[in-house]
Amino acid sequence: xxxIARPSKPDGWDAKVTEAVKVLFAxxxxxxxxxxxxxxxxxxxxxxxxxxxxxxxxxxxxxxHYIGDDHPGDVExxxxxxxxxxxxxxxxxxxxxxxxxxxxxxxxxLSCWRCNNHKANWFPLVDPKKRAKPTQRNLSQEQPxxxxxxxxxxxxHIRFREHVATPVNGSRHGSTTIxxxxxxxxxxxxxxxxxxxxxxxSYLRLQNDWTNWRKLQLLSTRRSDPELQEVIRSYQNQFRQxxxxxxxxxxxxxxxxxxxxxxxxRS
Ligand SMILES: [Zn+2]
Numbered sequence: 001x002x003x004i005a006r007p008s009k010p011d012g013w014d015a016k017v018t019e020a021v022k023v024l025f026a027x028x029x030x031x032x033x034x035x036x037x038x039x040x041x042x043x044x045x046x047x048x049x050x051x052x053x054x055x056x057x058x059x060x061x062x063x064x065h066y067i068g069d070d071h072p073g074d075v076e077x078x079x080x081x082x083x084x085x086x087x088x089x090x091x092x093x094x095x096x097x098x099x100x101x102x103x104x105x106x107x108x109x110l111s112c113w114r115c116n117n118h119k120a121n122w123f124p125l126v127d128p129k130k131r132a133k134p135t136q137r138n139l140s141q142e143q144p145x146x147x148x149x150x151x152x153x154x155x156x157h158i159r160f161r162e163h164v165a166t167p168v169n170g171s172r173h174g175s176t177t178i179x180x181x182x183x184x185x186x187x188x189x190x191x192x193x194x195x196x197x198x199x200x201x202s203y204l205r206l207q208n209d210w211t212n213w214r215k216l217q218l219l220s221t222r223r224s225d226p227e228l229q230e231v232i233r234s235y236q237n238q239f240r241q242x243x244x245x246x247x248x249x250x251x252x253x254x255x256x257x258x259x260x261x262x263x264x265x266r267s
Contacts, residue, residue, distance in 0.1 A: 001063070001064065014105075021102070049073075060110070062109075062119075062181045065198070075109075076115075078107050078144075079098035079144075081101060083095035088122050109149075124145045145172060145176035158171070158183075163200040206253055210260055239262055
């Protein structure tokens, strides 16, 4: 997971969704236990998808898996709209959820179906007593344990040891986020390659390239060879690309390359 700059809200977005939010409040007031009907055509519109695809470099906001390879990705609600669970072990959903945020631009992200499925309605807070309610919608009091990559720096809570996501200094936000999204999942998804296996392959490739680069560097101290210098430069470019926000699993690449002392200066 890496920090994401939320895309700009399209002109007229709030005006467009105001009526739809009023309908939800009216339905909730009429029957507090009713399941609410959400207008998918708003939050799953092409406008939303295109904006988030671009802002997130075509990657899942959580696991950095490329979206589109095996699934178009899900427009996901950071705060669950229909109901939530504080504990995963508690099977019953607590409702209502954050229905008033169903069309809130700042509550949307694009994720892969695996992260979205595993997260589902699991949305624990440090202090559940401070959870916002339809009548008291004060989100600033909440401290979600799931990391929102648009407002929290994920690397303060999650780092990678080889290809494995690991909480930083026992961070509760880190460990809970890893658990909610199952970031180290090992289960295969049908015929598709598991993202963790794919992340491991990416790690091993990077490690191998690094070993080769080190050998070539040593060689270059003993002989002057323009072609050798060219190969060394191309490896360096590869490393820079691997840590760029547009690269798949760039957080893992950053942690690996930082651990071996790779400097990203272009001198
Ligand atoms: Zn994902």
